[in-house]
Amino acid sequence: MDWYLQQIINGLGLGAIYALIALGYTMVYGVLRFINFAHSDVLMLGAFTAFYIAPKIEKLMGHQSVLGCILLFIVAAAVCACIGMLIERLAYRPLRNRPKLTVLITAIGVSLLIEYTAQNEKVLGSAPQPFPQLLQEHSIHLGNLIISSNDVLTLGVTIVLLAAMWFVVQKTRIGTAMRAVSYNQQAALLMGVPVNRIISFTFGLGSALAAIAGILYAIKAPSIEPLMGVQPGLRAFVAAVLGGIGNLPGAVLGGVLLGLLETFAGGIPGLSNYRDAIAFGILILILLVKPAGLLGRSAVEKV
Amino acid sequence: MPFLGAKRWLLLGIALAILASYFTPSFNRYYLGVVIDIGIAIILATSLNLINGHTGQFSLGHAGFMAVGGFFSAWLSLHVGETVNAFWFFPLALLAGGLVAAVVGLVVGVPSLRLRGDYLAIVTLGFGEIIRVVAQNTQAIGAASGLAGIPKLTTLGWTFGFAAITIYAITALVNSTYGRGFIAVHDDEIAAESNGIDTTRTKVTAFVTGAFFAGIAGGLYAHHKQFLSPTGFDWVKSIDIVVMVILGGMGRTGGVIAAAVLLTLMPEFLRDFSEYRMIVYSLLIILLMLLRPAGLFSFSRKRRIPS
Numbered sequence: 001m002d003w004y005l006q007q008i009i010n011g012l013g014l015g016a017i018y019a020l021i022a023l024g025y026t027m028v029y030g031v032l033r034f035i036n037f038a039h040s041d042v043l044m045l046g047a048f049t050a051f052y053i054a055p056k057i058e059k060l061m062g063h064q065s066v067l068g069c070i071l072l073f074i075v076a077a078a079v080c081a082c083i084g085m086l087i088e089r090l091a092y093r094p095l096r097n098r099p100k101l102t103v104l105i106t107a108i109g110v111s112l113l114i115e116y117t118a119q120n121e122k123v124l125g126s127a128p129q130p131f132p133q134l135l136q137e138h139s140i141h142l143g144n145l146i147i148s149s150n151d152v153l154t155l156g157v158t159i160v161l162l163a164a165m166w167f168v169v170q171k172t173r174i175g176t177a178m179r180a181v182s183y184n185q186q187a188a189l190l191m192g193v194p195v196n197r198i199i200s201f202t203f204g205l206g207s208a209l210a211a212i213a214g215i216l217y218a219i220k221a222p223s224i225e226p227l228m229g230v231q232p233g234l235r236a237f238v239a240a241v242l243g244g245i246g247n248l249p250g251a252v253l254g255g256v257l258l259g260l261l262e263t264f265a266g267g268i269p270g271l272s273n274y275r276d277a278i279a280f281g282i283l284i285l286i287l288l289v290k291p292a293g294l295l296g297r298s299a300v301e302k303v
Numbered sequence: 304m305p306f307l308g309a310k311r312w313l314l315l316g317i318a319l320a321i322l323a324s325y326f327t328p329s330f331n332r333y334y335l336g337v338v339i340d341i342g343i344a345i346i347l348a349t350s351l352n353l354i355n356g357h358t359g360q361f362s363l364g365h366a367g368f369m370a371v372g373g374f375f376s377a378w379l380s381l382h383v384g385e386t387v388n389a390f391w392f393f394p395l396a397l398l399a400g401g402l403v404a405a406v407v408g409l410v411v412g413v414p415s416l417r418l419r420g421d422y423l424a425i426v427t428l429g430f431g432e433i434i435r436v437v438a439q440n441t442q443a444i445g446a447a448s449g450l451a452g453i454p455k456l457t458t459l460g461w462t463f464g465f466a467a468i469t470i471y472a473i474t475a476l477v478n479s480t481y482g483r484g485f486i487a488v489h490d491d492e493i494a495a496e497s498n499g500i501d502t503t504r505t506k507v508t509a510f511v512t513g514a515f516f517a518g519i520a521g522g523l524y525a526h527h528k529q530f531l532s533p534t535g536f537d538w539v540k541s542i543d544i545v546v547m548v549i550l551g552g553m554g555r556t557g558g559v560i561a562a563a564v565l566l567t568l569m570p571e572f573l574r575d576f577s578e579y580r581m582i583v584y585s586l587l588i589i590l591l592m593l594l595r596p597a598g599l600f601s602f603s604r605k606r607r608i609p610s
Contacts, residue, residue: 102592106593113582238425241422277433283429291418
């Protein structure tokens, strides 16, 4: 029983990170209908931004202070939001009316470009670097359970961000515009929605979430390297498809489910070597039964 | 009369391959290696072109089928190889590898080809990764450390002989009455279906055929490099093949072959700048998509219809 509870706690911590990343995939898919492969690299850039500015913030705000940590999250999110918007402006906007496949390949190209540039010794270098401890880590003992304060931090940050996301998308003007663009881009344009600006904003929002997820992932790891985004990125992408791509609650559900399943599988001796395959195995099974994902609506094709 | 012409090219290709293999000992080993790499790349790109180009089903798992064929034929030559006639053993091992890859292609294709577009891309990527993880955990093929000491059986003759057969078989298939189905599915799936084409069957046929030739390419690769590691067949390898198809222009066999040659040579030319090589490669993909999305070698937008 304790073992199950412990796995659930660990799985939730991991699933929360997947959920944050998956939101970025699903939002971009919602407005542009393509998979932004570079999303996982934005996550990596977020972690590296935090890595480089953490010493400066420490000097300013003191060692392991809560305010400093919040500031760090905000700065990294802002930097990555700019990077995300820049990628959209330079690589994806010129391809707006081209076949989806062209955009997909471009996204793969952007992803490879960021990865290989970052791996160059003159840029970030390919060797893993230790990520600083942003907050003092405590272990909370509940009976036989051990809860790391980092998992609590991850869950707390995720819940706050999810609430904020829900508010932005459902209650604000710009969120309404986002939903309009996602529902029907042409009609939204005719109704006076500035489609390009909304798409740019969506990329910014998704990239900011990716940056925060990147920092949380780096705290958990706790080392960073230019390819660190690839595995969580792929998992989160699977999570987004699992929940029904383009569907925000679906992305969260998919992320949490995947985190739990992966942690449970990792705890079973024979299965732990197959961790990488599990995410995809589940994805394939779900897609065969429900091609639109758990919460997605299947579109009726009209001729 | 496309068949007669195509057959002539096939015979010419095989004759050239046999001729070249007679002179193999006098070639520089480095150049010989690169030329064999090119032949393998041609087989991979042409076979993926059948799936991605002619049939329009975006697959990101081609390296997985290459891995299946490579590991199976390498395992055959390590365990059965010594006892049988070496000359005929190799092509049979390659064919066996190709057949196993085709069976895996069937298993993967039947369920996943019901999906479309992005979903299909991601499911094939997933299958590619699953194949890699299974290979990493299978003791019989060396698990994570890979298979070493595979006999060097790949020669110029076999490589280009198989390349010629691949090109011929796929061109003939696409130009046949049955093969019109591939192009119909590519152009408009709904219209194809309403004209009586079994679209799922057509897609699976393309997928299995492509997987078969990828398996053969994997076998050639295994007996060329003499070492196989599961990590060498991750999705970046699949993307390399996809880029060849895109660069050459989807569904243009000539262009795809040219792109396979070009992209295999490029890293060799950029060897002096090896740290910037992959940066240049990824920039090339982006610029190509922005400037020439129909392929580097496409000069007219009309599909050439052989008479």
